[in-house]
Amino acid sequence: MMPASCLAGILIPAMAFLSCVRPESWEPCVEVVPNITYQCMELNFYKIPDNIPFSTKNLDLSFNPLRHLGSHSFFNFPELQVLDLSRCEIQTIEDGAYQNLSHLSTLILTGNPIQNLALGAFYGLSSLQKLVAVETHLLSLENFPIGHLKTLKDLNVAHNLIQSFKLPEYFSNLTNLEHLDLSSNNIQNIYCQDLQVLHQMPLLNLSLDLSLNPINFIQPGAFKEIRLRKLTLRNNFDSLNVMKTCIRGLAGLEVHRLVLGEFRNERNIEDFDKSALEGLCNLSIKEFRLAHLDDFPDDIIDLFNCLANVSSFSLVSVYIKRIEDFSYNFRWQHLELVNCKFEQFPPLELKSLKRLTFTANKGGNPFSEVDLPSLEFLDLSRNGLSFKGCCSQSDFGTTSLKYLDLSFNDVITMGSNFLGLEQLEHLDFQHSNLKQMSEFSVFLSLRNLIYLDISHTHTRVAFNGIFNGLFSLKVLKMAGNSFQKNFLPDIFTDLNNLIFLDLSECQLEQVSPTAFDSLPRLQVLNMSHNNFFALDTFPYKHLYSLQVLDYSLNHIGTSKNQELQRFPSSLAFLNLTQNDFACTCEHQSFLQWIKDQRRLLVKVEQMECASPLNRKGIPVLSLNITCQMSKTIIGVSVLSVFVVSVVALLVYKFYFHLMLLAGCIKYGRGENTYDAFVIYSSQDEDWVRNELVKNLEEGVPPFHLCLHYRDFIPGVAIAANIIHEGFHKSRKVIVVVSQHFIQSRWCIFEYEIAQTWQFLSSRAGIIFIVLQKVEKSLLRQQVELYRLLSRNTYLEWEDSVLGRHIFWRRLRKALLNGRPWSPEGAVGAGCN
Ligand SMILES: *[C@@H]1O[C@H](CO)[C@@H](O)[C@H](O)[C@H]1NC(C)=O
Ligand SMILES: *[C@@H]1O[C@H](CO)[C@@H](O)[C@H](O)[C@H]1NC(C)=O
Ligand SMILES: *[C@@H]1O[C@H](CO)[C@@H](O)[C@H](O)[C@H]1NC(C)=O
Ligand SMILES: *[C@@H]1O[C@H](CO)[C@@H](O)[C@H](O)[C@H]1NC(C)=O
Ligand SMILES: *[C@@H]1O[C@H](CO)[C@@H](O)[C@H](O)[C@H]1NC(C)=O
Ligand SMILES: *[C@@H]1O[C@H](CO)[C@@H](O)[C@H](O)[C@H]1NC(C)=O
Numbered sequence: 001m002m003p004a005s006c007l008a009g010i011l012i013p014a015m016a017f018l019s020c021v022r023p024e025s026w027e028p029c030v031e032v033v034p035n036i037t038y039q040c041m042e043l044n045f046y047k048i049p050d051n052i053p054f055s056t057k058n059l060d061l062s063f064n065p066l067r068h069l070g071s072h073s074f075f076n077f078p079e080l081q082v083l084d085l086s087r088c089e090i091q092t093i094e095d096g097a098y099q100n101l102s103h104l105s106t107l108i109l110t111g112n113p114i115q116n117l118a119l120g121a122f123y124g125l126s127s128l129q130k131l132v133a134v135e136t137h138l139l140s141l142e143n144f145p146i147g148h149l150k151t152l153k154d155l156n157v158a159h160n161l162i163q164s165f166k167l168p169e170y171f172s173n174l175t176n177l178e179h180l181d182l183s184s185n186n187i188q189n190i191y192c193q194d195l196q197v198l199h200q201m202p203l204l205n206l207s208l209d210l211s212l213n214p215i216n217f218i219q220p221g222a223f224k225e226i227r228l229r230k231l232t233l234r235n236n237f238d239s240l241n242v243m244k245t246c247i248r249g250l251a252g253l254e255v256h257r258l259v260l261g262e263f264r265n266e267r268n269i270e271d272f273d274k275s276a277l278e279g280l281c282n283l284s285i286k287e288f289r290l291a292h293l294d295d296f297p298d299d300i301i302d303l304f305n306c307l308a309n310v311s312s313f314s315l316v317s318v319y320i321k322r323i324e325d326f327s328y329n330f331r332w333q334h335l336e337l338v339n340c341k342f343e344q345f346p347p348l349e350l351k352s353l354k355r356l357t358f359t360a361n362k363g364g365n366p367f368s369e370v371d372l373p374s375l376e377f378l379d380l381s382r383n384g385l386s387f388k389g390c391c392s393q394s395d396f397g398t399t400s401l402k403y404l405d406l407s408f409n410d411v412i413t414m415g416s417n418f419l420g421l422e423q424l425e426h427l428d429f430q431h432s433n434l435k436q437m438s439e440f441s442v443f444l445s446l447r448n449l450i451y452l453d454i455s456h457t458h459t460r461v462a463f464n465g466i467f468n469g470l471f472s473l474k475v476l477k478m479a480g481n482s483f484q485k486n487f488l489p490d491i492f493t494d495l496n497n498l499i500f501l502d503l504s505e506c507q508l509e510q511v512s513p514t515a516f517d518s519l520p521r522l523q524v525l526n527m528s529h530n531n532f533f534a535l536d537t538f539p540y541k542h543l544y545s546l547q548v549l550d551y552s553l554n555h556i557g558t559s560k561n562q563e564l565q566r567f568p569s570s571l572a573f574l575n576l577t578q579n580d581f582a583c584t585c586e587h588q589s590f591l592q593w594i595k596d597q598r599r600l601l602v603k604v605e606q607m608e609c610a611s612p613l614n615r616k617g618i619p620v621l622s623l624n625i626t627c628q629m630s631k632t633i634i635g636v637s638v639l640s641v642f643v644v645s646v647v648a649l650l651v652y653k654f655y656f657h658l659m660l661l662a663g664c665i666k667y668g669r670g671e672n673t674y675d676a677f678v679i680y681s682s683q684d685e686d687w688v689r690n691e692l693v694k695n696l697e698e699g700v701p702p703f704h705l706c707l708h709y710r711d712f713i714p715g716v717a718i719a720a721n722i723i724h725e726g727f728h729k730s731r732k733v734i735v736v737v738s739q740h741f742i743q744s745r746w747c748i749f750e751y752e753i754a755q756t757w758q759f760l761s762s763r764a765g766i767i768f769i770v771l772q773k774v775e776k777s778l779l780r781q782q783v784e785l786y787r788l789l790s791r792n793t794y795l796e797w798e799d800s801v802l803g804r805h806i807f808w809r810r811l812r813k814a815l816l817n818g819r820p821w822s823p824e825g826a827v828g829a830g831c832n
């Protein structure tokens, strides 16, 4: 008869049996919220566990074989607010079992075969609002000891064995009661005195559910002058006749919402005829709903005649063959047709209708015009409708429409730009197949539109004026569409008030640099699931209010510009997860940028490298790329190392030349102590002492030569002496070239310094004396010297008397060249 309770009848003993078989276990309860919520479901507890914190507020003890609740069973849990004791095999509840639970608001006793319920069982529950005593073998409300639960709002005693609808005297104490669920009991008759208590103490806001009781008879007048918020009568009547008489018995009831009908799989009434609901004329009803009824009569006007003045009328899961008559003078303001079956789209003409909800219906395709001059809200979603020439005032016969939902339908061809529908604020086309969307400015007249959803509508944007006119738009959702050339052009120019923009799954590869320039109020921008390869901050620079930017699920491996500029300072969340980060040196600066921006980035720890292969899957944050430096830095450092070593080498090589230069700068125009500094090989010292010194220093005029064996200051490094004593203090340098000279590296070195000295002092100061014929091949080894000797004149020492005479004359002349005419010493420019 009543399958649910049959099932319970089988299940409960089966579970009791299973729990006997299982050994006793003491597994701990699940701590859902520490100190607050504990879940001890099905742990084979025979008594209330005592290891749960004192402060627990929510305790689930369901499916434990507690069997017996003694007094003060819960004195350990004074803070308890919700207690679930479902299917605990409880047979006895003693006086004061729930004492101390003064904060308990919800007590669930579902599925306990209670046999002994003491009169004081519910004492102490001074805050209880909800009591669920479903399937507790309750025989009547009369003996249920809840008369003192003044705070009770919700009493559920469904699936019990209650036979009488008599509401006991104590209901006058339950002044807060809002819901009484008596469904699936065994109530057959309702008499006048059953509701007597409601006359004494009216519960103005009571919702009463009597579904699934086999009601045969309702005494006329039983509900007279009774006011209810809601009355539900589903699957109560065995036949149409019983239904008619019972409905007549409801006469005089004033109910805000009446629900009649059956359930999907439990249908009793066949041959529903046009007089079925005529008894409703003697009721006062605000809202009416009829659910799960087949075999509707053709004459709908007569059937719903008594419901002409309800404000809200709703049909759920009914099959209506003919529906022309909906155009009758019904005064409905809200019509709801859900999950129904129609032969064609109902030709609605209802003058007062403000809201029409027509969703998830079958048949009724294609859409045909309706005439609803007061309509403000129209939901036509999920009907598989096709629609030609959408949309204008003539389609709906209204100019007051504010809300239009055409989502999840079939092909909708745009043919008009919403002429006469200028009041529209909310428009939803998602997952319908929009045609001719991008051929003209479809939305041009919708200057009041706030919300527009064209996601997944097979729209391919090829026309830049597509969103023209939407000056008030705040939310634009257009995910799952596409753009010509996968390029986002400047289509948002009119949308100055936009706050939310969803462009995800649009196969976008590029964005016009000025695409977002007209969106100063935009807060959320979704670019997720596109085909971007690089991150570019440039197009976002004018988004002064941007807070969330979602760039997840793209192929971003790097940034577009070497230097990422800053995002608007308002940005708080940047989602770059699931991109293709290239973790190579080349993108080092971008990877560093990611690390720097980690505060901004959403789930930054989940951002992983996609390439190269050996770094795949490594979190970008924990990446240590060895090439900490970029190529340019490497280049610059290599170059500078090279330059430094070259300089060092040169300094090393030309140390003495530099010393010379330093000396030049230091001594500037120093006085010359010597007429000539003589460079020679020590092997030729005899000739120098005996010939050169004698002839020049003792001749007339006498010359003052600088000779290292005689004039160098002892204790000073030879090199320093050569430079400071020799070169700096001499006017000329005499180089005595001989076989020995050329073979001596020291002499060649001295000669090279002499050359630098000559260059620095910029005058012909070197006089060459070739002492003996030098083999040409040997001379050639000293390329420089060879070149000089072959280019300049030099003095050649000869043994003949005449030859010597000429030699000394020429040498003296060369030494006198540039010497000032003063007998002692000389003053001249050292270095310039
Ligand atoms: C739970 O309560 C205990 C004892 O009152 C206390 O020590 C502990 O900090 C509490 N834990 C939490 C998470 O509040
Ligand atoms: C529980 O309630 C009883 C009687 O109302 C009282 O005597 C006792 O102190 C209370 N226990 C706790 C733990 O509050
Ligand atoms: C109503 O509540 C009062 C006090 O709370 C109690 O004395 C009386 O018995 C209750 N009435 C019924 C019918 O239970
Ligand atoms: C009446 O009850 C409903 C719930 O059934 C609740 O939403 C509403 O606020 C209540 N109204 C009053 C006046 O208590
Ligand atoms: C309405 O109630 C009156 C008596 O109160 C009765 O005469 C009349 O037949 C009822 N109408 C319907 C349609 O049940
Ligand atoms: C509906 O209201 C109209 C006008 O107030 C009235 O004439 C008519 O009888 C009412 N119908 C019902 C079924 O209450």
Ligand SMILES: *[C@@H]1O[C@H](CO)[C@@H](O)[C@H](O)[C@H]1NC(C)=O
Pocket (backbone or CB within 6 Å): 479, 504, 505, 524, 526, 527, 528, 529, 548, 550
């Ligand atoms: C962006 O769109 C994707 C789906 O395309 C969604 O998962 C994500 O939550 C959206 N992001 C934001 C910030 O709304």
Ligand SMILES: *[C@@H]1O[C@H](CO)[C@@H](O)[C@H](O)[C@H]1NC(C)=O
Pocket (backbone or CB within 6 Å): 528, 548, 550, 552, 553, 573, 574, 575, 602
């Ligand atoms: C990216 O992060 C934002 C902000 O936390 C979030 O709303 C969005 O859902 C995320 N996107 C995806 C695809 O998870």
Ligand SMILES: *[C@@H]1O[C@H](CO)[C@@H](O)[C@H](O)[C@H]1NC(C)=O
Pocket (backbone or CB within 6 Å): 618, 622, 623, 624
């Ligand atoms: C990077 O270096 C840090 C510390 O130097 C280390 O803890 C981390 O494991 C390294 N990560 C990888 C992927 O090698």
